[in-house]
Amino acid sequence: MENNSNNSQLNKTELPSPEQAFEWPRQAMCEQNWSEATQRWAVLRKAYPNHPATWFQGAIAHIEAGDLQQAEVLLNHASQHFPKHPNSLIHFATLNMRKQEWSTADDLLQQAREEHPDNVQTWMRSAKCAEGLKNIEQAGEYYQKACQVAPDNQGPYIQYAELAMRNEQWEQASERWEILRDHFPKNSAGYHRAAEAEYKLNQPKEARKLILAQQYGSDIFEENKHEQKHAEKNKISSPHTNVKQLLELVWSKANFNLQAEVHRNYLSYAWWILEPLLHMVIYYIVFGLLLNRGGENYPVFLLTGLIPWMWFTKAISSSNSILAGQHIMLQVAVPSIYFPLVMLLQTTIKQLPVFILLIGFVWLQGYPPEAHWWGLVPVLIVQAILTIALACVVAAITPFIRDLCYLVPTGLTFTMFLSGIFYDYKSIGAEWQDLFLINPMAFLLKCYREIFIDGIMPDLTTLAGWAIGSTISCLLIIFAYQRLRYVYPRIVME
Amino acid sequence: MKPIISLQNVAVRYKRSGNIFRPKSYYEALKSITLDIYPGETLGILGRNGSGKSTLLRIISGLIQPDQGKVINRGVSVSLLALQAGFDPNLNGRDNAILSAMLQGHSRQKVQTRLDEIQEYSELGDFFFEPVRTYSAGMRTRLGFSITTIISPDVLLVDEVLSVGDKHFKEKAERTMVAKIQSQQTVVLVSHSHHQIARLCDRAVLIDDGISFAVGKPKDILSLYEEQLKLDEV
Numbered sequence: 256m257e258n259n260s261n262n263s264q265l266n267k268t269e270l271p272s273p274e275q276a277f278e279w280p281r282q283a284m285c286e287q288n289w290s291e292a293t294q295r296w297a298v299l300r301k302a303y304p305n306h307p308a309t310w311f312q313g314a315i316a317h318i319e320a321g322d323l324q325q326a327e328v329l330l331n332h333a334s335q336h337f338p339k340h341p342n343s344l345i346h347f348a349t350l351n352m353r354k355q356e357w358s359t360a361d362d363l364l365q366q367a368r369e370e371h372p373d374n375v376q377t378w379m380r381s382a383k384c385a386e387g388l389k390n391i392e393q394a395g396e397y398y399q400k401a402c403q404v405a406p407d408n409q410g411p412y413i414q415y416a417e418l419a420m421r422n423e424q425w426e427q428a429s430e431r432w433e434i435l436r437d438h439f440p441k442n443s444a445g446y447h448r449a450a451e452a453e454y455k456l457n458q459p460k461e462a463r464k465l466i467l468a469q470q471y472g473s474d475i476f477e478e479n480k481h482e483q484k485h486a487e488k489n490k491i492s493s494p495h496t497n498v499k500q501l502l503e504l505v506w507s508k509a510n511f512n513l514q515a516e517v518h519r520n521y522l523s524y525a526w527w528i529l530e531p532l533l534h535m536v537i538y539y540i541v542f543g544l545l546l547n548r549g550g551e552n553y554p555v556f557l558l559t560g561l562i563p564w565m566w567f568t569k570a571i572s573s574s575n576s577i578l579a580g581q582h583i584m585l586q587v588a589v590p591s592i593y594f595p596l597v598m599l600l601q602t603t604i605k606q607l608p609v610f611i612l613l614i615g616f617v618w619l620q621g622y623p624p625e626a627h628w629w630g631l632v633p634v635l636i637v638q639a640i641l642t643i644a645l646a647c648v649v650a651a652i653t654p655f656i657r658d659l660c661y662l663v664p665t666g667l668t669f670t671m672f673l674s675g676i677f678y679d680y681k682s683i684g685a686e687w688q689d690l691f692l693i694n695p696m697a698f699l700l701k702c703y704r705e706i707f708i709d710g711i712m713p714d715l716t717t718l719a720g721w722a723i724g725s726t727i728s729c730l731l732i733i734f735a736y737q738r739l740r741y742v743y744p745r746i747v748m749e
Numbered sequence: 750m751k752p753i754i755s756l757q758n759v760a761v762r763y764k765r766s767g768n769i770f771r772p773k774s775y776y777e778a779l780k781s782i783t784l785d786i787y788p789g790e791t792l793g794i795l796g797r798n799g800s801g802k803s804t805l806l807r808i809i810s811g812l813i814q815p816d817q818g819k820v821i822n823r824g825v826s827v828s829l830l831a832l833q834a835g836f837d838p839n840l841n842g843r844d845n846a847i848l849s850a851m852l853q854g855h856s857r858q859k860v861q862t863r864l865d866e867i868q869e870y871s872e873l874g875d876f877f878f879e880p881v882r883t884y885s886a887g888m889r890t891r892l893g894f895s896i897t898t899i900i901s902p903d904v905l906l907v908d909e910v911l912s913v914g915d916k917h918f919k920e921k922a923e924r925t926m927v928a929k930i931q932s933q934q935t936v937v938l939v940s941h942s943h944h945q946i947a948r949l950c951d952r953a954v955l956i957d958d959g960i961s962f963a964v965g966k967p968k969d970i971l972s973l974y975e976e977q978l979k980l981d982e983v
Contacts, residue, residue, distance in 0.1 A: 504851050511844040583835045587852045741814040749764045
């Protein structure tokens, strides 16, 4: 043959390997530029006439280009030269299928299935033919067979699923896409085509899930399962309904605040002691030395009044705590009472070491502890409840009447002068003394001095009265906070 | 399926507080909102600036009560996921993380066991133990989002958080959110990103001038919203 002699000459001038050379027409086929592909294969047929691909692929290109006659010429030639080649049966079948001669194609493929059961194309074409013959089930079986023959090839899996899509068998399609995803998780068709099937099944949620899985990787579903397990354990309880949760929160926040405060200042914890001491020095200079009102053991007298007073005044003065917490209140459902309680606990913790120092100081000054010191317990408890009640009331009212912010310090200064911190209540007129002691702080300071200095038990009856009164106030204010639960978030915003 | 939260003709009116020189006045943030939230769904909320989206989230989360209409919560916990706000600048990242999670209803013990997780997710390194006032805006955002990774209320309200931080962290956060949305978590998502609403939501609702203007498939609502925006420009 003429072609053969040409070829032998060409072979001598170092042709590229067939694989390399065939890339050229295959590229055209990939681009579905069939006429270009036919021309390229024609060129390569001259160069590699003994290579079956040049004939078979050329024939395919012709079929796709619609030139069935030329395709038949090539296939006839190929089947003569490569009679054992599976493609000759398969492509003849393809040609016949294109001619709509289904039964001829079916006969050819029947033969191919017998002779070349290991060739994936045998099964792929058989499936196409079966579909052409409207035998969908049979087609599906052939595709399955193709998947078995070439498990590493994505094509059969995709075609298997697409078959179901074409025939609107959405459920089957969904299952088949899942098989594709299992084998080839990177193939995007397994996700977006499957999503289309899910839409048709009216499962938009599943469909969205698939599209997201394509973007983020399918392990995102695993994360959910993990999180869901956690979620069951993470049963949450709102601090609104759970008192323990609220108290734990208050305790944590107060502690964190104190730690942060300590870290910010150079002398840190020392300030807790230094601050009241400085106050005492000032009052001592003014009242003890300059005004000469002190008398015997004035420092002890001053400290026993000043230190309990400072606990009280510091707790009350943070009256705008709810307004300060507005950022939190507009984000989470936190009980408003949380804010004043944190300030209360914080100041109380700070006062503890000062109180211990006070006791040590009094002892060193020649007033050793005796049985009547037990009186301190009720006095401290009453002061605590009273402070809580008052601080919560002031904090509760301030958001409604913001001008109260300015009145609170003034009021506290006024109360300070009326509580007998630097003078003894006995030094005022006898007719005023009862009235003076109605002020609970004046009464409590009197109790402290009776215990520390006079060495007697305080007036327990009046103490009990104040205890009951402030406890009732506490309960009322807690009730008020609950009633105002939805009011505060709006008040702080407005 | 029964809705877990229902809003019926909800209206909210804010008071503009007056003083002796200016009388009180009222401002209607929400006029009439009717809305159902179903278990497991992702509901998108669309609306122009000032249309009342934030107020709506506050209503759904139960922080405030409406002046008119009804909010029915059928026993579900709701958390508002909004970043940055609520931190105490003087406390360090760790303490803020603990408090935030506790405010959302977790016990201190539970939070403590997952602190490492939060620190790792936030990528703050040693800054986790520095006061939040020293943080950059991006670092705050990272901390804020990290805390939410351990929070799983029945209904999660998300306010524009998917568009924060640097590129790397944004992708990570988005991935986490998507994972949450894909689980059984019910999510209400406020976003200006059309892409996000279309991709993530089962349903969408358009809020216009305090009224629930339309509810439906994300695609339909988005096109409605776009028409509105076009009208604005004209």
